[in-house]
Amino acid sequence: MYTASRADWGGHKDPVERLTKVLTHSMQAVPGLPQAFGRRLGRWAIILPPLLFLLVFFLIPFGFALKISFAEAVLRIPPFSDVWTVTPEHRLVFTPSLANFRYLLTDEVYAVSYLYSIKTAFVSTLGCLLIGYPMAYAMARASKSTQHLLVLMIVLPFWTSFLLRVYALEGIIRDTGLLNQWLLSVHLIEHPLKILRTSAAVYLGIIYSYLPFMILPLYATLEKMDLSLLEAAQDLGSRPWRAFWDVTLPLSMPGVIAGSMLVFIPAIGEYVIPALLGGPDNPMIGRILWDEFFENHDWPVAAAVSVAFLLLIAGPMAIHQYYRARDLVS
Amino acid sequence: MDRRAPLGLMTVLCLGIAFLYIPMLVLIGYSFNASSLVSVWGGFSLDWYVVLFHNRQILQAAWLSLKVAMIASSIALVLGTLAAVALVRFSNFRGRFLLVGMANAPLVMPEIITGITQLLLFVSMLKLFGWPGRGMTTIVISHVAFCCAYVTVTVQSRLASVDRDLEEAAMDLGATPFRAFVDTTLPIISPALVSSWLLSFTLSLDDLVISSFVSGPRSSTLPMVIYSKVKLGISPDVNALASLIICVMGFIVLVAGFLLHRAERRRERDIQLAARMG
Numbered sequence: 306m307y308t309a310s311r312a313d314w315g316g317h318k319d320p321v322e323r324l325t326k327v328l329t330h331s332m333q334a335v336p337g338l339p340q341a342f343g344r345r346l347g348r349w350a351i352i353l354p355p356l357l358f359l360l361v362f363f364l365i366p367f368g369f370a371l372k373i374s375f376a377e378a379v380l381r382i383p384p385f386s387d388v389w390t391v392t393p394e395h396r397l398v399f400t401p402s403l404a405n406f407r408y409l410l411t412d413e414v415y416a417v418s419y420l421y422s423i424k425t426a427f428v429s430t431l432g433c434l435l436i437g438y439p440m441a442y443a444m445a446r447a448s449k450s451t452q453h454l455l456v457l458m459i460v461l462p463f464w465t466s467f468l469l470r471v472y473a474l475e476g477i478i479r480d481t482g483l484l485n486q487w488l489l490s491v492h493l494i495e496h497p498l499k500i501l502r503t504s505a506a507v508y509l510g511i512i513y514s515y516l517p518f519m520i521l522p523l524y525a526t527l528e529k530m531d532l533s534l535l536e537a538a539q540d541l542g543s544r545p546w547r548a549f550w551d552v553t554l555p556l557s558m559p560g561v562i563a564g565s566m567l568v569f570i571p572a573i574g575e576y577v578i579p580a581l582l583g584g585p586d587n588p589m590i591g592r593i594l595w596d597e598f599f600e601n602h603d604w605p606v607a608a609a610v611s612v613a614f615l616l617l618i619a620g621p622m623a624i625h626q627y628y629r630a631r632d633l634v635s
Numbered sequence: 636m637d638r639r640a641p642l643g644l645m646t647v648l649c650l651g652i653a654f655l656y657i658p659m660l661v662l663i664g665y666s667f668n669a670s671s672l673v674s675v676w677g678g679f680s681l682d683w684y685v686v687l688f689h690n691r692q693i694l695q696a697a698w699l700s701l702k703v704a705m706i707a708s709s710i711a712l713v714l715g716t717l718a719a720v721a722l723v724r725f726s727n728f729r730g731r732f733l734l735v736g737m738a739n740a741p742l743v744m745p746e747i748i749t750g751i752t753q754l755l756l757f758v759s760m761l762k763l764f765g766w767p768g769r770g771m772t773t774i775v776i777s778h779v780a781f782c783c784a785y786v787t788v789t790v791q792s793r794l795a796s797v798d799r800d801l802e803e804a805a806m807d808l809g810a811t812p813f814r815a816f817v818d819t820t821l822p823i824i825s826p827a828l829v830s831s832w833l834l835s836f837t838l839s840l841d842d843l844v845i846s847s848f849v850s851g852p853r854s855s856t857l858p859m860v861i862y863s864k865v866k867l868g869i870s871p872d873v874n875a876l877a878s879l880i881i882c883v884m885g886f887i888v889l890v891a892g893f894l895l896h897r898a899e900r901r902r903e904r905d906i907q908l909a910a911r912m913g
Contacts, residue, residue, distance in 0.1 A: 348721075351725075356730050359734070363740070367752050369752065370755050436647075436654075439644050443644040443647060455648075459652070459655070466837075473659050476874075477657070574748065598848070611748045611751050614748065618745075
């Protein structure tokens with residue numbers, strides 16, 4: 306009777322090893338060219354789908370916005386004039402109009418709302434920083450197991466729903482909301498505070514919605530910080546507050562900057578918060594854009610506002626990023 | 636030196652967390668209010684939940700939003716992971732700079748601008764090719780575009796930390812690069828895949844601004860219906876709906892977070908065990 310022995314596997318200890326040897330040999334037998342070709346094909350099969358999708362549905366739309374910002378509003382579907390047309394003689398005729406951009410410069414609503422958006426984003430970012438820093442600091446000093454729980458508690462609201470959280474806040478700060486009911490009942494105030502439909506409500510809304518974005522990067526830098534530096538400062542006679550100012554704060558600057566960017570950038574273009582919590586005196590650029598589009602149905606002006614807004618916001622930021630990247634490289 | 640934070644700091648932390656949670660808890664509390672006056676407590680009742688489940692408009696919108704979120708986050712997971720693999724594994728290729736830019740820009744782009752530009756694209760495409768009509772298709776496409784960015788960023792950082800030795804060992808044993816990736820690296824990055832799918836799902840389910848621009852007349856998503864109701868003032872059935880969404884999402888995220896955490900712990904234990912045995 307025949308029994309399989311190790312010798313049948315070519316004297317190798319285990320089948321995998323033998324298999325490997327066979328396969329390596331067969332791989333070497335394949336000519337180099339098709340293999341390299343196959344690898345390159347595989348590479349492009351990975352790169353192309355996301356590249357093409359984002360190109361067509363994210364980048365190219367900006368080209369269309371740019372084109373339509375030079376069109377004029379007309380009553381038809383879609384409601385804008387052609388920037389270029391092909392005549393029956395197959396000639397391309399350009400008819401760009403600068404009227405929209407001229408309008409942006411002459412109607413002061415746009416300049417006012419642009420400055421107001423920057424101011425609102427700035428004040429709210431500062432508010433987030435003032436509330437978020439001590440919170441992140443306390444988290445970083447908590448015990449390891451508590452830290453996990455605290456991070457979860459800070460992140461959880463972000464995972465639920467942005468729109469519904471703004472709505473929940475609206476319920477609290479209304480004239481008849483719980484905040485005013487409580488303040489009246491403890492006789493801190495005589496008349497309900499008017500918060501809703503003011504700038505304060507917009508600030509509060511942005512702080513409420515974006516606080517986790519400020520806390521997490523701050524916590525990440527503070528948690529990694531070397532406490533021996535603080536100890537050294539205190540050993541050398543620094544008071545705790547002084548040690549914080551001279552040592553902790555400068556070292557946590559990367560977190561401060563990252564957190565501030567994460568709050569400031571989305572806050573400038575915010576629509577939902579000023580629309581639900583703000584009043585007519587809170588003309589954030591997002592609202593102006595929305596109204597231009599849905600109320601006035603002036604698509605070309607809306608496109609022009611978007612283009613101008615992008616140039617004014619994204620332009621400086623891209624340059625900033627470029628120089629920062631260059632500094633890091635050199 | 637005392638590592639613990641002073642009492643004052645702990646108070647600020649507790650107040651801050653209370654600030655984050657009280658509005659939501661109050662909202663959930665008032666959703667069980669029998670009174671139709673939203674700021675007066677009229678006793679416990681489930682009436683608004685009953686009203687909610689008889690509202691056809693809300694149910695239709697919720698169904699549409701769920702479908703959109705499912706499809707968009709799944710496509711975004713595939714495209715975003717491919718982008719992450721391309722960015723981490725291929726150090727230079729034509730279009731790399733473009734891909735980096737396009738994979739990160741949606742994170743900082745104001746939604747309202749993304750919405751307007753995408754609508755202008757869809758309108759122009761419809762005029763040129765007769766496709767896509769505004770509706771579920773266009774909503775899914777725009778959601779994929781911004782969710783893709785979140786997936787790429789999440790998966791990219793995870794993938795960058797993966798040791799390639801295992802994959803190379805598999806290839807030495809004769810596995811094709813694809814097979815080696817699927818068998819060794821994919822299980823390691825799977826927590827990032829799960830969490831980025833979940834993140835995409837919640838972001839898609841919650842999106843109001845972009846959907847408002849690219850949706851058609853008969854395709855209102857849930858946030859659009861909620862927003863139009865909220866614009867008219869606080870209403871008790873929206874309270875019920877909002878409470879339901881917040882609780883369900885919170886529950887799913889907590890369970891997913893717990894499972895991922897446990898899987899991670901087990902993996903770490905296995906690695907330690909393997910190290911000790913080898």
